[in-house]
Amino acid sequence: MWFRGIRRRKAMLEADGVGTPDPARAGDVRMFRDLSRLVRDAAVPDATAVPPFDECWAGVERRLREPEPEAGTALRGLRGLLERRPVLVLAPVGAMVLAAVIGVLWWTRPALPSNQCFVDSYDVESGTVLIDQDPDRPERPTVIWHEADSQEEEG
Amino acid sequence: MDARRLGSCGRAAVLVFLVVAGALSIAPRRASADPLVRVRVIVIHAKKSPPFLHEQVKPLWETLRKTFGDRFASYDLVSSTEREVARGGRVEVPMPDGGTFAVVYRGVAQDDRFLKLSIEHGTLKSRVRIRDGGLFFQAGKRWQGGVLIVGVRASTVSR
Numbered sequence: 001m002w003f004r005g006i007r008r009r010k011a012m013l014e015a016d017g018v019g020t021p022d023p024a025r026a027g028d029v030r031m032f033r034d035l036s037r038l039v040r041d042a043a044v045p046d047a048t049a050v051p052p053f054d055e056c057w058a059g060v061e062r063r064l065r066e067p068e069p070e071a072g073t074a075l076r077g078l079r080g081l082l083e084r085r086p087v088l089v090l091a092p093v094g095a096m097v098l099a100a101v102i103g104v105l106w107w108t109r110p111a112l113p114s115n116q117c118f119v120d121s122y123d124v125e126s127g128t129v130l131i132d133q134d135p136d137r138p139e140r141p142t143v144i145w146h147e148a149d150s151q152e153e154e155g
Numbered sequence: 156m157d158a159r160r161l162g163s164c165g166r167a168a169v170l171v172f173l174v175v176a177g178a179l180s181i182a183p184r185r186a187s188a189d190p191l192v193r194v195r196v197i198v199i200h201a202k203k204s205p206p207f208l209h210e211q212v213k214p215l216w217e218t219l220r221k222t223f224g225d226r227f228a229s230y231d232l233v234s235s236t237e238r239e240v241a242r243g244g245r246v247e248v249p250m251p252d253g254g255t256f257a258v259v260y261r262g263v264a265q266d267d268r269f270l271k272l273s274i275e276h277g278t279l280k281s282r283v284r285i286r287d288g289g290l291f292f293q294a295g296k297r298w299q300g301g302v303l304i305v306g307v308r309a310s311t312v313s314r
Binding site: 113114115116117118119120121122123124125126127129139140141142143144145146147 | 222223277279280282284295296
């Protein structure tokens with residue numbers, strides 16, 4: 001069966017002129033093949049071709065190699081701003097310097113002596129005792145006043 | 156079995172070492188908890204007038220002005236005494252009116268921030284706590300047209 005099928009196919013091809021030694025028909029067949037190839041190529045151009053990876057990578061590489069902004073660009077911008085509108089540069093710089101000076105003065109200020117005192121108890125046979133102190137001002141010494149009821153000057 | 160016994164002996168030795176080390180570390184701290192203190196007692200005769208400031212009182216001028224305001228204008232020095240005392244030490248100063256002013260150093264307060272002192276002047280007895288290097292005054296005794304002011308300053312002595 002299978003053999004018979006092959007023979008029939010071969011006979012059909014021979015009827016179409018394929019594989020026949022006739023040169024006139026072979027030329028027609030060749031022209032027809034060329035025409036078919038042209039039509040196929042025009043309909044699906046490079047359908048099975050590999051994408052141009054090299055060209056893609058070249059684009060990426062070109063982007064990677066783009067020159068970085070120069071370090072002096074910001075400085076040049078600042079200089080330009082200083083020439084055009086000096087207040088915008090000098091005001092913040094002055095504020096920072098002032099803040100630094102205030103900070104240094106604050107940290108290096110002499111500490112006030114602490115005369116903080118707590119009078120835990122007092123005992124007196126006569127007279128009046130008055131504790132004079134200001135809790136909000138620990139540098140001010142406490143005074144323990146003692147005045148006798150009828151104090152007479154001595155000496 | 157021997158290894159186990161050795162292990163328990165090691166643990167016991169470490170425990171004993173830690174207890175002894177802890178005790179030794181606490182002991183000297185207890186002993187040095189109350190350092191020597193330098194007590195200065197300055198007796199000033201203050202009057203309303205005439206304006207005067209004794210040479211040795213000049214360093215205290217700002218403090219006196221802030222403390223007593225314009226109550227006095229004349230500050231004359233009667234005496235100045237300075238002594239180093241240990242805990243329980245007493246500094247006695249004779250007063251011009253015949254009495255004595257005494258300061259007793261009672262050690263360092265528990266929070267280590269204050270020095271504990273007692274003062275005795277006539278019938279007045281008081282207990283105070285002051286900062287290391289702090290100053291306080293006791294005043295009120297009238298004498299020769301003015302008032303006796305006693306300033307007490309105490310500061311620890313670094314050994």
